[in-house]
Amino acid sequence: MDNHGNGTINIAVLGYGTVGSGVVEVIETNKTAINKRAGAELNIKYILDLRDFPGDPYENKVVHDYSVILNDPEVAVICETMGGIKPAYDFTKQALMAGKSVCTSNKELVASHGPELIAVARENHCNYLFEASVGGGIPIIRPLNYSLTAEKIDAITGILNGTTNYILTKMDKEGAGFEEVLKEAQEKGYAERNPEADVEGYDACRKIAILSSLMCGKNVKYEEIYTEGITKITSADFRYARQMNKSIKLLAMSRDTDRGFFAMVAPFMISREHPLYSVSDVFNAVYVHGNMLGDSMYYGRGAGKLPTASAVVSDVVDCARHLGKTVMCFWENEDVKVTGIEEDEGKFFVRVPAKQKEKAMGVFGSLAEVNAGIADEFAFMTHVMKEKEFNDKIKELGGCINRIRILSA
Amino acid sequence: MDNHGNGTINIAVLGYGTVGSGVVEVIETNKTAINKRAGAELNIKYILDLRDFPGDPYENKVVHDYSVILNDPEVAVICETMGGIKPAYDFTKQALMAGKSVCTSNKELVASHGPELIAVARENHCNYLFEASVGGGIPIIRPLNYSLTAEKIDAITGILNGTTNYILTKMDKEGAGFEEVLKEAQEKGYAERNPEADVEGYDACRKIAILSSLMCGKNVKYEEIYTEGITKITSADFRYARQMNKSIKLLAMSRDTDRGFFAMVAPFMISREHPLYSVSDVFNAVYVHGNMLGDSMYYGRGAGKLPTASAVVSDVVDCARHLGKTVMCFWENEDVKVTGIEEDEGKFFVRVPAKQKEKAMGVFGSLAEVNAGIADEFAFMTHVMKEKEFNDKIKELGGCINRIRILSA
Numbered sequence: 001m002d003n004h005g006n007g008t009i010n011i012a013v014l015g016y017g018t019v020g021s022g023v024v025e026v027i028e029t030n031k032t033a034i035n036k037r038a039g040a041e042l043n044i045k046y047i048l049d050l051r052d053f054p055g056d057p058y059e060n061k062v063v064h065d066y067s068v069i070l071n072d073p074e075v076a077v078i079c080e081t082m083g084g085i086k087p088a089y090d091f092t093k094q095a096l097m098a099g100k101s102v103c104t105s106n107k108e109l110v111a112s113h114g115p116e117l118i119a120v121a122r123e124n125h126c127n128y129l130f131e132a133s134v135g136g137g138i139p140i141i142r143p144l145n146y147s148l149t150a151e152k153i154d155a156i157t158g159i160l161n162g163t164t165n166y167i168l169t170k171m172d173k174e175g176a177g178f179e180e181v182l183k184e185a186q187e188k189g190y191a192e193r194n195p196e197a198d199v200e201g202y203d204a205c206r207k208i209a210i211l212s213s214l215m216c217g218k219n220v221k222y223e224e225i226y227t228e229g230i231t232k233i234t235s236a237d238f239r240y241a242r243q244m245n246k247s248i249k250l251l252a253m254s255r256d257t258d259r260g261f262f263a264m265v266a267p268f269m270i271s272r273e274h275p276l277y278s279v280s281d282v283f284n285a286v287y288v289h290g291n292m293l294g295d296s297m298y299y300g301r302g303a304g305k306l307p308t309a310s311a312v313v314s315d316v317v318d319c320a321r322h323l324g325k326t327v328m329c330f331w332e333n334e335d336v337k338v339t340g341i342e343e344d345e346g347k348f349f350v351r352v353p354a355k356q357k358e359k360a361m362g363v364f365g366s367l368a369e370v371n372a373g374i375a376d377e378f379a380f381m382t383h384v385m386k387e388k389e390f391n392d393k394i395k396e397l398g399g400c401i402n403r404i405r406i407l408s409a
Numbered sequence: 410m411d412n413h414g415n416g417t418i419n420i421a422v423l424g425y426g427t428v429g430s431g432v433v434e435v436i437e438t439n440k441t442a443i444n445k446r447a448g449a450e451l452n453i454k455y456i457l458d459l460r461d462f463p464g465d466p467y468e469n470k471v472v473h474d475y476s477v478i479l480n481d482p483e484v485a486v487i488c489e490t491m492g493g494i495k496p497a498y499d500f501t502k503q504a505l506m507a508g509k510s511v512c513t514s515n516k517e518l519v520a521s522h523g524p525e526l527i528a529v530a531r532e533n534h535c536n537y538l539f540e541a542s543v544g545g546g547i548p549i550i551r552p553l554n555y556s557l558t559a560e561k562i563d564a565i566t567g568i569l570n571g572t573t574n575y576i577l578t579k580m581d582k583e584g585a586g587f588e589e590v591l592k593e594a595q596e597k598g599y600a601e602r603n604p605e606a607d608v609e610g611y612d613a614c615r616k617i618a619i620l621s622s623l624m625c626g627k628n629v630k631y632e633e634i635y636t637e638g639i640t641k642i643t644s645a646d647f648r649y650a651r652q653m654n655k656s657i658k659l660l661a662m663s664r665d666t667d668r669g670f671f672a673m674v675a676p677f678m679i680s681r682e683h684p685l686y687s688v689s690d691v692f693n694a695v696y697v698h699g700n701m702l703g704d705s706m707y708y709g710r711g712a713g714k715l716p717t718a719s720a721v722v723s724d725v726v727d728c729a730r731h732l733g734k735t736v737m738c739f740w741e742n743e744d745v746k747v748t749g750i751e752e753d754e755g756k757f758f759v760r761v762p763a764k765q766k767e768k769a770m771g772v773f774g775s776l777a778e779v780n781a782g783i784a785d786e787f788a789f790m791t792h793v794m795k796e797k798e799f800n801d802k803i804k805e806l807g808g809c810i811n812r813i814r815i816l817s818a
Contacts, residue, residue: 026559026701036626037558037737131556137702139556146555147540147548149446150435150722217445275708278687292435292719293546296709299684300702310701313559321737328446328730 009038009320012046012069014091015082016053016062019105019132022309023079024058027316034313038320045075070094077319079312080104089113096120096128103315105132105308111206111222114213115333122326129315129327134207135160135284137307138300139314144214144288145329151290153215157253157407160207162282162303163191163198164230164250168267169280172247177235190282200229201250201265208252211286212263215254217330220263225254226341228266236372237402240349240379243372245272248404249279260339268407269349276407342388346408350394351379351401363393381406418447418729421455421478423500424491425462425471428514428541431718432488433467436725443722447729454484479503486728488721489513498522505529505537512724514541514717520615520631523622524742531735538724538736543616544569544693546716547709548723553623553697554738560699562624566662566816569616571691571712572600572607573639573659577676578689581647581656587640599691609638610659610674617661620695621672624663626739629672633747634663637675645781646811649758649788652781654681657813658688669748677816678758685816751797755817759803760788760810772802790815 011027013020027034027042035041046069047061056062066087069075078095080102082088088109092102097120104110109117110130121128131141135158144153159165163185170181182199185191197203209222230250241248246269254263270277275297279285284302289295301307318327349370352360357378361367367380382390394400420436422429436443436451444450455478456470465471475496478484487504489511491497497518501511506529513519518526519539530537540550544567553562568574572594579590591608594600606612618631639659650657655678663672679686684706688694693711698704710716727736758779761769766787770776776789791799803809 030559030561030701033561034559036739138705139552142556143548143552146727147551147723148719149726150439150443150719152439152442275687278684290719292439292715294710294716296547296707298705298707300705306701307703310557310559310699314556317558318555330445 007040008043009040009076010043010045010074011077011079011316012048012075013044013079013081014048014088015080016047016049016051017081018305019308019312020047020079020081022305023081023312026306026309026313034317038317040320042316042320045072066091070098075100076323077101077103077316079316080106081312082106083108085109085112092117092128093120096124096126099124099126101127101129101319103129103312103319105312107133107203107206107210111209114210115219115331118329118331119333125324125326127319127322127326129318130210131315132308132311134210135286135298135300136302136304137310138284138286138298138302139311140211140286140298141214142314143298144211148288148290148293151293153288153290154257155253155255155289156208156211156215156286157251157276158208158211158286159249159276159279159284160252160286160302161198161201161204161250162284163195164204165279165284166190166282167199168230168233168248168250171233171235172238172241175235175238178231178233199231201227204250204252204265208254208263208265212254212336213331216256216261216336218332218334218336220254220336220338224263224338226264226266230267232402233267233404234402236351236374237404239372239374240351240370241269243370244269246270247277249276251276251407260343261336262339262341262344264341264344266405268405270407271409274407274409342391343386345384345386347384347406348382348390348403349379349406350382350403351377352397353401354378356397360397363396377401416449417452418449418485419452419454419483420486420488420725421457421484422453422488422490423457423497424489425456425458425460426490427714428717428721429456429488429490431714432490432721435715435718435722443726447726449729451725451729454481475500479507484509485732486510486512486725488725489515490721491515492517494518494521501526501537502529505533505535508533508535510536510538510728512538512721512728514721516542516612516615516619520618523619524628524740527738527740528742534733534735536728536731536735538727539619540724541717541720543619544695544707544709545711545713546719547693547695547707547711548720549620549695549707550623551723552707553620557697557699557702560702562697562699563666564662564664564698565617565620565624565695566660566685567617567620567695568658568685568688568693569661569695569711570607570610570613570659571693572604573613574688574693575599575691576608577639577642577657577659580642580644581650584644584647586644587642608640610636613659613661613674617663617672617674621663621745622740625665625670625745627741627743627745629663629745629747633672635673635675635750639676641811642676642813643811645760645783646813648781648783649760649779650678652779653678655679656686658685660685660816669752670745671748671750671753673750673753675814677814679816680818683816683818751800752795754793754795756793756815757791757799757812758788758815759791759812760786761806762810763787765806769806772805786810
């Protein structure tokens with residue numbers, strides 16, 4: 001039942017890092033508005049961290065032992081902002097089994113154990129909510145679960161990683177190379193010192209696995225999603241892209257088609273007319289196609305302390321309003337059969353050495369040349385073909401300099 | 410309490426026109442998915458219309474007398490897709506007083522009687538929901554009410570009318586004049602034969618009144634929103650706009666500032682970098698600024714039979730899941746003090762006869778000339794000033810050819 005009382009709801013925050021301290025800041029800054037919407041006063045009772053924070057206004061809330069939180073019957077909602085699988089998984093499961101709702105920004109955990117934890121929450125009449133796990137502060141989980149309820153959603157295409165979008169935007173605007181821009185992004189704190197999770201597409205892969213699962217109501221395993229990063233994209237690729245009035249974006253997508261369920265993370269050439277084209281810098285966007293509504297898009301800051309924390313707190317408000325009740329979320333623990341990428345089809349942009357021109361024309365038949373004035377190269381767009389057919393042709397050609405998929409309009 | 414049963418929920422549709430027949434089509438087409446999410450089978454029991462529909466598959470559901478619906482205790486949810494104030498207001502109020510939830514696409518009624526009808530619903534433990542009243546199929550009401558609950562929203566800027574956005578997009582792309590494009594839009598069915606409600610901004614005004622009220626939690630009266638249409642925009646204005654890498658859009662906006670609460674509907678010059686710039690044709694978008702999240706945007710089809718109907722049905726699902734309970738909506742029957750537009754401030758684009766150049770430079774002091782090669786004219790952008798100050802200066806100049814506000818970045 002909705003909570004309309006004026007009681008206090010005690011909260012524990014796990015991890016007093018960037019997002020965790022953001023949660024505290026959001027609750028403090030917007031106290032009046034948040035408590036009104038929650039129908040109760042949100043009180044931060046504990047902050048779990050290995051460190052102490054002498055001088056911090058919340059210093060006396062800090063505990064080092066999770067059992068203090070777990071065994072306190074007054075704690076109703078837990079914000080898990082630790083990240084990683086261990087010990088977040090155990091902490092979350094224990095909390096849910098004790099009937100405490102958990103709100104998380106932890107995409108790894110949601111992508112790997114989402115349906116199990118949702119089921120545990122359901123059995124214990126509480127909630128496992130994860131608005132902050134995809135798209136940072138952009139409302140996307142709740143719109144999928146609560147708003148697009150009259151739709152059959154058949155495609156989701158997202159720019160889900162701010163770091164790579166920042167890098168690609170810079171490469172496009174400044175003609176700079178990947179390594180150079182990555183270094184600058186690291187200096188600015190937009191990229192991690194170990195950038196692998198971002199630049200190899202692993203982060204986007206977890207996020208599209210979550211969105212795809214909600215789209216299907218069943219589990220899309222992130223391990224089965226074909227994932228390709230942006231490390232092979234060069235300034236020359238952007239010269240060709242500009243020539244075609246396109247840009248290059250790292251897209252995470254899934255499509256439910258007659259030919260199967262497809263999911264992938266990869267760099268794509270995208271036309272200037274597409275609404276995702278103008279999603280620049282660290283911004284994220286999710287483009288959703290439903291059978292009645294057609295296209296809709298959700299855009300905003302995909303990361304950052306306060307946007308992400310705002311999403312966590314919106315989940316806390318949802319929990320506060322539904323104490324003792326599990327809100328709607330269809331994500332069953334039954335795996336979706338993901339069709340192999342070889343069966344997927346589309347157009348490709350290809351660069352080969354100039355001397356291969358005749359052979360490429362022979363192998364691909366009809367193709368559209370792209371000339372960006374780059375010496376000793378022949379570049380072209382293929383017609384629509386299966387990935388398998390494309391790979392066979394490239395093998396026949398003896399390889400290529402680079403190839404990038406093209407997003408169909 | 411959430412309805413998790415497997416019962417039947419009986420629905421009546423008021424008005425079997427475009428949206429009403431769309432509601433029936435959406436429920437029919439996506440039956441399985443919708444019933445799963447509703448937790449019950451949605452059954453269309455009645456369709457109220459003055460006409461008969463011989464041969465229609467729902468022919469035998471059609472009734473002409475509202476009291477049949479009102480007095481049937483089995484009807485739990487009513488879709489009001491009639492539009493207009495009379496008799497929609499009476500029908501809605503009677504339904505809510507009988508404990509029947511009402512889902513509506515009727516922006517006029519929501520803008521004029523929203524808080525009253527929401528209060529009646531609350532008193533009678535049912536719901537008055539209006540997702541379809543703004544932005545057609547774009548989820549925007551529910552994100553404001555359920556998702557952005559940790560935010561203090563301080564600005565909303567929307568492209569909320571598809572007809573005018575279609576006209577302005579055409580004028581921009583084809584260099585055509587307003588009358589010419591309007592005529593074409595009427596022929597295509599994108600504009601009404603009497604286009605006043607769209608082109609004068611009245612439709613957008615109702616919609617921003619609704620969004621502004623939800624932003625404030627209090628009532629923003631649409632009568633107090635300064636509203637200016639697009640009938641004075643010419644192809645010459647677009648020539649200047651292109652010269653500045655801008656376009657012209659009809660924006661509906663409200664801002665909660667230290668200087669007061671401002672709301673207005675008017676054509677604006679908008680830069681290519683702004684996410685609203687690329688919202689073209691009949692698409693709508695709502696750009697929301699929150700104090701924690703920063704900017705977010707919601708984009709999609711703002712009108713049309715199926716998108717609008719999809720939003721109505723998403724409200725029906727919400728009602729079905731909350732039978733006997735009123736869901737969260739803060740829109741109190743207390744009027745927001747709207748500050749007069751004279752106190753608002755911004756930059757302006759101005760065109761005067763060439764012979765006025767010296768005088769304009771004297772009156773406005775610092776200004777930035779805009780040259781689009783149009784003979785006998787002098788055009789410029791002002792610095793930031795209050796509307797009142799601007800109007801005084803224009804009066805001092807003895808008028809101008811045209812002036813358009815410029816959206817600040």
